[in-house]
Amino acid sequence: MKSQTITHSAEETIAFGRSLAAELSPPLTVLLRGDLGAGKTTLVKGIAEGFGAARAEDVTSPTFTLVHEYRGPHITLYHIDLYRIDTQRDLETLGLDDLLAPNCILLIEWGEKFPLLRRDQNLEITLERVGETERRIERTTVESLERRT
Ligand code: ADP
Ligand code: MG
Numbered sequence: 001m002k003s004q005t006i007t008h009s010a011e012e013t014i015a016f017g018r019s020l021a022a023e024l025s026p027p028l029t030v031l032l033r034g035d036l037g038a039g040k041t042t043l044v045k046g047i048a049e050g051f052g053a054a055r056a057e058d059v060t061s062p063t064f065t066l067v068h069e070y071r072g073p074h075i076t077l078y079h080i081d082l083y084r085i086d087t088q089r090d091l092e093t094l095g096l097d098d099l100l101a102p103n104c105i106l107l108i109e110w111g112e113k114f115p116l117l118r119r120d121q122n123l124e125i126t127l128e129r130v131g132e133t134e135r136r137i138e139r140t141t142v143e144s145l146e147r148r149t
Helices: 010-021 040-050 088-094 115-120 142-148
Strands: 002-007 028-033 067-071 076-081 104-109 123-129 135-141
Touching: 002 010, 010 040, 010 135, 028 040, 028 115, 040 076, 040 104, 040 123, 088 115
Parallel strands: 028 104, 028 123, 076 104
Antiparallel strands: 002 135, 067 076, 123 135
16 A cells, blocks of 8 residues: 655654554564655654654664664664665674564664565655655555565
């Protein structure tokens, strides 16, 4: 299934993430796609708030740290940025497989670089810049991803 929405500010994207959280149940691997500055990390701020795992202002990009963990009362979120990871071998040293416990959700930026990760994903969210503060956000569940191939 595909659905799409347009947000008009970072705050709206955060609000969208908050409501999206209500529809996500673990275990789950979510790929966040889109260019630099598209709003992937901004969306994670909202998702983390939705789960009561972090306040929006406390969610920052894991560009250099690679993995950030946010623990909520019921679920743990792992926000992962693979922009700086280039090889399957480096990816394996991150041990993402071990993170996917029953109560965990992985939110992965730049995961599409790795075919193995694409295979394991449950949901893909693509953000696209359509204006200074407008972003198109498209969700694709894995059933329709499979049909596409
Ligand atoms: P990414 O993680 O995709 O590289 P970020 O979320 O870090 O992107 O950055 C998005 C930037 O765009 C932020 O500076 C944010 O304030 C700005 N922005 C402007 N409008 C929007 C919007 N509608 N949704 C999300 N971010 C927006
Ligand atoms: Mg980011």
